[in-house]
Amino acid sequence: MRNCVSGFRDLFIVTLINPKAFLFASTLLPPEMFRSLTYFSWTLAAFQIVLVPIGFGCSCPGRMLTSRRSWATRTPILSRCASLVLVMFSRTLGFSVLSK
Template sequence: MQNPLLTMALYVALVLIMPGPTNTLLLSSGLKVGVRQTSPLIAAEALGYVTSISLWGFFLSALSVSRPWLPAIVKLLSSAYILYLAARIWRQSGALQHVAANPVGLRDMFVTTLMNPKALLFGSTFFPLAAFQTAADFGRTMATFLVVLMPIAIGWSYLGMLLTARHSWASHTPKLLRGAALVLLTFSGTLMYSVLSR
Protein backbone atom coordinates (compact mmCIF):
# COMPACT_ATOMS: atom_id res chain seq x y z
CA MET A 1 0.00 0.00 0.00
CA GLN A 2 1.28 3.44 -0.91
CA ASN A 3 2.36 5.68 1.96
CA PRO A 4 0.42 8.98 1.61
CA LEU A 5 3.21 10.98 3.27
CA LEU A 6 5.83 9.63 0.85
CA THR A 7 3.56 10.42 -2.10
CA MET A 8 2.98 13.91 -0.73
CA ALA A 9 6.72 14.43 -0.18
CA LEU A 10 7.45 13.50 -3.80
CA TYR A 11 4.84 15.89 -5.23
CA VAL A 12 5.81 18.68 -2.83
CA ALA A 13 9.50 18.30 -3.73
CA LEU A 14 8.69 18.44 -7.45
CA VAL A 15 6.85 21.76 -7.06
CA LEU A 16 9.11 23.28 -4.38
CA ILE A 17 12.23 22.82 -6.47
CA MET A 18 10.79 24.81 -9.37
CA PRO A 19 11.63 28.50 -9.79
CA GLY A 20 9.13 30.90 -8.29
CA PRO A 21 9.05 34.09 -6.22
CA THR A 22 10.35 32.48 -3.02
CA ASN A 23 13.16 30.53 -4.70
CA THR A 24 14.17 33.63 -6.66
CA LEU A 25 14.60 35.53 -3.39
CA LEU A 26 16.76 32.70 -2.00
CA LEU A 27 18.84 32.68 -5.18
CA SER A 28 19.22 36.45 -5.03
CA SER A 29 20.30 36.33 -1.39
CA GLY A 30 22.78 33.53 -2.12
CA LEU A 31 24.24 35.68 -4.90
CA LYS A 32 24.58 38.70 -2.63
CA VAL A 33 25.48 37.44 0.86
CA GLY A 34 26.16 33.69 0.58
CA VAL A 35 24.47 30.67 2.14
CA ARG A 36 25.22 31.28 5.81
CA GLN A 37 23.66 34.73 5.89
CA THR A 38 20.71 33.49 3.86
CA SER A 39 19.76 30.86 6.47
CA PRO A 40 17.41 33.20 8.46
CA LEU A 41 15.43 33.66 5.25
CA ILE A 42 14.86 29.90 5.10
CA ALA A 43 13.24 30.07 8.55
CA ALA A 44 11.03 32.93 7.31
CA GLU A 45 10.10 30.85 4.25
CA ALA A 46 9.18 27.87 6.44
CA LEU A 47 7.01 30.08 8.67
CA GLY A 48 5.30 31.60 5.63
CA TYR A 49 4.49 28.20 4.14
CA VAL A 50 3.28 26.70 7.45
CA THR A 51 0.98 29.70 8.01
CA SER A 52 -0.43 29.78 4.48
CA ILE A 53 -0.84 26.01 4.08
CA SER A 54 -2.61 25.81 7.45
CA LEU A 55 -5.05 28.59 6.56
CA TRP A 56 -5.85 27.13 3.13
CA GLY A 57 -5.98 23.54 4.35
CA PHE A 58 -8.31 24.06 7.31
CA PHE A 59 -10.53 26.44 5.31
CA LEU A 60 -10.93 24.08 2.34
CA SER A 61 -11.30 21.03 4.60
CA ALA A 62 -14.21 22.68 6.43
CA LEU A 63 -15.77 23.83 3.17
CA SER A 64 -15.52 20.37 1.57
CA VAL A 65 -17.82 18.81 4.17
CA SER A 66 -20.88 20.47 2.61
CA ARG A 67 -19.40 20.57 -0.91
CA PRO A 68 -17.94 17.12 -1.76
CA TRP A 69 -17.24 18.22 -5.35
CA LEU A 70 -14.85 20.96 -4.19
CA PRO A 71 -11.62 18.87 -3.95
CA ALA A 72 -11.97 17.77 -7.61
CA ILE A 73 -12.48 21.38 -8.75
CA VAL A 74 -9.47 22.53 -6.72
CA LYS A 75 -7.33 19.74 -8.24
CA LEU A 76 -8.32 20.81 -11.76
CA LEU A 77 -7.43 24.42 -10.92
CA SER A 78 -4.15 23.21 -9.42
CA SER A 79 -3.41 21.30 -12.62
CA ALA A 80 -4.03 24.48 -14.62
CA TYR A 81 -1.71 26.43 -12.31
CA ILE A 82 1.07 23.84 -12.72
CA LEU A 83 0.61 24.07 -16.50
CA TYR A 84 0.93 27.86 -16.26
CA LEU A 85 4.03 27.48 -14.08
CA ALA A 86 5.61 25.14 -16.66
CA ALA A 87 4.93 27.61 -19.49
CA ARG A 88 6.32 30.53 -17.48
CA ILE A 89 9.49 28.61 -16.56
CA TRP A 90 10.01 27.67 -20.22
CA ARG A 91 9.58 31.28 -21.40
CA GLN A 92 11.80 32.74 -18.69
CA SER A 93 14.43 30.00 -18.68
CA GLY A 94 17.27 32.49 -19.17
CA ALA A 95 16.15 34.86 -16.42
CA LEU A 96 18.12 33.24 -13.59
CA GLN A 97 21.33 34.39 -15.24
CA HIS A 98 20.28 37.99 -14.69
CA VAL A 99 18.73 37.94 -11.20
CA ALA A 100 19.23 41.23 -9.38
CA ALA A 101 21.32 40.61 -6.29
CA ASN A 102 19.61 43.04 -3.93
CA PRO A 103 19.51 42.35 -0.17
CA VAL A 104 16.43 40.38 0.87
CA GLY A 105 14.71 41.07 4.21
CA LEU A 106 12.94 38.60 6.51
CA ARG A 107 9.62 40.38 6.03
CA ASP A 108 10.02 40.27 2.24
CA MET A 109 10.61 36.52 2.38
CA PHE A 110 7.72 35.84 4.79
CA VAL A 111 5.15 37.89 2.86
CA THR A 112 6.28 36.55 -0.53
CA THR A 113 5.97 32.96 0.72
CA LEU A 114 2.65 33.66 2.45
CA MET A 115 1.20 34.86 -0.87
CA ASN A 116 2.88 32.14 -2.97
CA PRO A 117 0.25 30.13 -4.92
CA LYS A 118 2.27 26.98 -4.23
CA ALA A 119 0.94 27.07 -0.64
CA LEU A 120 -2.65 26.75 -1.91
CA LEU A 121 -1.55 23.88 -4.13
CA PHE A 122 0.05 22.08 -1.17
CA GLY A 123 -2.82 22.65 1.26
CA SER A 124 -5.59 21.82 -1.20
CA THR A 125 -4.13 19.04 -3.34
CA PHE A 126 -0.93 17.45 -2.03
CA PHE A 127 -1.50 17.27 1.73
CA PRO A 128 -3.66 14.27 2.73
CA LEU A 129 -7.16 15.23 3.91
CA ALA A 130 -6.37 13.62 7.27
CA ALA A 131 -3.69 16.27 7.86
CA PHE A 132 -6.39 18.81 8.68
CA GLN A 133 -8.54 16.52 10.83
CA THR A 134 -6.32 15.69 13.83
CA ALA A 135 -3.43 17.45 15.52
CA ALA A 136 -1.23 14.34 15.30
CA ASP A 137 -1.75 13.96 11.54
CA PHE A 138 -1.21 17.67 11.04
CA GLY A 139 2.07 17.54 12.98
CA ARG A 140 3.37 14.52 11.03
CA THR A 141 2.41 15.99 7.68
CA MET A 142 3.88 19.40 8.40
CA ALA A 143 7.09 17.84 9.75
CA THR A 144 7.41 15.84 6.50
CA PHE A 145 6.84 19.02 4.50
CA LEU A 146 9.58 20.87 6.41
CA VAL A 147 12.02 17.98 5.95
CA VAL A 148 11.46 18.30 2.18
CA LEU A 149 11.54 22.11 2.20
CA MET A 150 14.85 22.68 4.02
CA PRO A 151 17.33 21.00 1.62
CA ILE A 152 15.59 22.54 -1.40
CA ALA A 153 15.76 26.03 0.12
CA ILE A 154 19.43 25.53 1.00
CA GLY A 155 20.02 24.26 -2.55
CA TRP A 156 18.61 27.45 -4.08
CA SER A 157 20.85 29.53 -1.82
CA TYR A 158 23.87 27.46 -2.89
CA LEU A 159 22.90 27.87 -6.53
CA GLY A 160 23.08 31.64 -6.10
CA MET A 161 26.51 31.34 -4.52
CA LEU A 162 27.73 28.97 -7.25
CA LEU A 163 26.51 31.24 -10.04
CA THR A 164 28.63 33.97 -8.46
CA ALA A 165 31.68 31.74 -8.01
CA ARG A 166 31.50 29.88 -11.34
CA HIS A 167 30.12 32.01 -14.13
CA SER A 168 30.43 29.14 -16.63
CA TRP A 169 27.63 27.30 -14.76
CA ALA A 170 25.16 30.07 -15.55
CA SER A 171 25.13 29.12 -19.24
CA HIS A 172 23.58 25.71 -18.39
CA THR A 173 20.63 27.02 -16.35
CA PRO A 174 18.28 27.57 -19.34
CA LYS A 175 18.56 23.88 -20.36
CA LEU A 176 17.99 22.76 -16.79
CA LEU A 177 14.91 24.97 -16.46
CA ARG A 178 13.42 23.80 -19.75
CA GLY A 179 13.80 20.22 -18.56
CA ALA A 180 12.07 21.16 -15.31
CA ALA A 181 9.24 22.76 -17.30
CA LEU A 182 8.70 19.50 -19.20
CA VAL A 183 8.54 17.56 -15.92
CA LEU A 184 5.90 20.00 -14.64
CA LEU A 185 3.94 19.68 -17.87
CA THR A 186 3.84 15.90 -17.44
CA PHE A 187 2.81 16.26 -13.81
CA SER A 188 -0.01 18.68 -14.72
CA GLY A 189 -1.38 16.19 -17.25
CA THR A 190 -1.20 13.34 -14.73
CA LEU A 191 -3.04 15.35 -12.09
CA MET A 192 -5.76 16.37 -14.55
CA TYR A 193 -6.16 12.78 -15.75
CA SER A 194 -6.53 11.51 -12.15
CA VAL A 195 -9.57 13.79 -11.71
CA LEU A 196 -11.22 13.36 -15.12
CA SER A 197 -10.82 9.56 -15.22
CA ARG A 198 -12.98 9.02 -12.11
Protein backbone atom coordinates in the same frame (compact mmCIF):
# COMPACT_ATOMS: atom_id res chain seq x y z
CA MET B 1 3.41 53.69 -2.63
CA ARG B 2 0.65 51.15 -1.87
CA ASN B 3 1.25 47.45 -1.23
CA CYS B 4 -0.53 44.88 -3.39
CA VAL B 5 -1.91 43.04 -0.35
CA SER B 6 -2.91 45.58 2.24
CA GLY B 7 -4.38 43.56 5.07
CA PHE B 8 -5.37 40.22 6.51
CA ARG B 9 -8.65 40.12 4.56
CA ASP B 10 -6.89 40.73 1.25
CA LEU B 11 -4.25 38.11 2.02
CA PHE B 12 -6.95 35.61 2.96
CA ILE B 13 -8.85 36.21 -0.29
CA VAL B 14 -5.68 35.91 -2.38
CA THR B 15 -4.89 32.64 -0.60
CA LEU B 16 -8.39 31.31 -1.27
CA ILE B 17 -8.22 31.99 -4.98
CA ASN B 18 -4.76 30.44 -5.32
CA PRO B 19 -5.27 27.19 -7.27
CA LYS B 20 -1.89 25.79 -6.21
CA ALA B 21 -2.93 25.77 -2.57
CA PHE B 22 -6.13 23.89 -3.40
CA LEU B 23 -4.28 21.29 -5.50
CA PHE B 24 -1.67 20.93 -2.79
CA ALA B 25 -4.18 20.39 -0.03
CA SER B 26 -6.43 18.09 -2.04
CA THR B 27 -3.74 15.82 -3.51
CA LEU B 28 -0.73 15.74 -1.20
CA LEU B 29 -2.17 16.09 2.27
CA PRO B 30 -4.27 13.24 3.71
CA PRO B 31 -7.89 14.03 4.67
CA GLU B 32 -7.29 12.65 8.18
CA MET B 33 -4.96 15.56 8.76
CA PHE B 34 -7.89 17.93 9.18
CA ARG B 35 -9.71 15.77 11.75
CA SER B 36 -7.15 15.70 14.54
CA LEU B 37 -4.80 18.35 15.89
CA THR B 38 -2.16 15.74 16.70
CA TYR B 39 -2.28 14.26 13.21
CA PHE B 40 -2.26 17.77 11.75
CA SER B 41 0.92 18.62 13.67
CA TRP B 42 2.69 15.41 12.66
CA THR B 43 1.72 15.81 9.02
CA LEU B 44 2.96 19.41 8.87
CA ALA B 45 6.21 18.43 10.62
CA ALA B 46 6.81 15.60 8.13
CA PHE B 47 5.97 17.93 5.24
CA GLN B 48 8.49 20.51 6.45
CA ILE B 49 11.16 17.86 6.93
CA VAL B 50 10.70 16.88 3.29
CA LEU B 51 10.35 20.45 2.04
CA VAL B 52 13.63 21.82 3.44
CA PRO B 53 15.97 19.46 1.50
CA ILE B 54 13.91 20.03 -1.66
CA GLY B 55 14.30 23.78 -1.24
CA PHE B 56 18.05 23.46 -0.83
CA GLY B 57 18.18 21.09 -3.78
CA CYS B 58 16.46 23.66 -5.97
CA SER B 59 18.50 26.64 -4.81
CA CYS B 60 21.95 25.03 -5.04
CA PRO B 61 21.97 24.64 -8.87
CA GLY B 62 20.85 28.26 -9.20
CA ARG B 63 23.60 29.42 -6.90
CA MET B 64 26.16 27.38 -8.86
CA LEU B 65 24.99 28.89 -12.15
CA THR B 66 25.32 32.42 -10.86
CA SER B 67 28.68 31.85 -9.13
CA ARG B 68 30.57 30.58 -12.18
CA ARG B 69 30.67 32.67 -15.32
CA SER B 70 31.64 29.68 -17.47
CA TRP B 71 28.30 28.00 -16.66
CA ALA B 72 26.29 31.03 -17.71
CA THR B 73 26.14 29.73 -21.30
CA ARG B 74 24.29 26.62 -20.06
CA THR B 75 21.59 28.55 -18.22
CA PRO B 76 19.03 28.56 -21.09
CA ILE B 77 19.36 24.80 -21.56
CA LEU B 78 18.94 24.13 -17.85
CA SER B 79 15.95 26.49 -17.68
CA ARG B 80 14.27 24.64 -20.55
CA CYS B 81 14.92 21.28 -18.90
CA ALA B 82 13.51 22.53 -15.60
CA SER B 83 10.40 23.88 -17.32
CA LEU B 84 9.93 20.55 -19.10
CA VAL B 85 10.09 18.70 -15.78
CA LEU B 86 7.54 21.12 -14.28
CA VAL B 87 5.18 20.69 -17.24
CA MET B 88 5.39 16.90 -16.97
CA PHE B 89 4.76 17.04 -13.22
CA SER B 90 1.78 19.37 -13.57
CA ARG B 91 0.25 17.26 -16.33
CA THR B 92 0.51 14.05 -14.33
CA LEU B 93 -0.91 15.81 -11.27
CA GLY B 94 -3.75 17.30 -13.31
CA PHE B 95 -4.48 13.95 -14.94
CA SER B 96 -4.62 12.19 -11.59
CA VAL B 97 -7.05 14.80 -10.24
CA LEU B 98 -9.28 14.77 -13.31
CA SER B 99 -9.36 10.99 -13.68
CA LYS B 100 -11.01 10.45 -10.27
